[in-house]
Amino acid sequence: MTTRHLNQTELAVRWTVSPRTLERWRFTGEGPQFMKIGGRVAYRLEDVEAYEVEQTRQATPGVRRSPNDGVAA
Template sequence: MLQRHCLNQKELARRWGISHRTLERWRYGGQGPAFLKLGGRVLYRLGDVEAFEQSQLQRALKISDAVARAGHTPRRLTGDPARAARVC
């Protein structure tokens, strides 16, 4: 079976649940994962996508660790939890 090593922008957008236009904006702004542009086609190597995902995870963990070290506790919502469960 042939393994896919690259995703096009629509496949990556579907993987992350975002608009492919967001990926275009990120590329224009120098953000997001590394990409290849071959003959007008934009491709994302799976390894680069996974590395970007891991970097975002690490960034989130570092932020939560820093907040914990500073002694801050996360704020809690004060609404009715039973009502919030019905909305979802």
């Protein structure tokens, strides 16, 4: 079984973020797990997909909805 990897540019395109954002996330410990091989950064596709699943939300934390939200008057 071959493991698929994405480089920084490929992941940036996938998520429509700048490569610099991914660099910052690696520095701050955010984002998906990554590997560094010979100075090059690689993201395993399975780690990227797991991270995407972890980011799935029903609502934004801290935002309270009133019982009448979405109800026509």
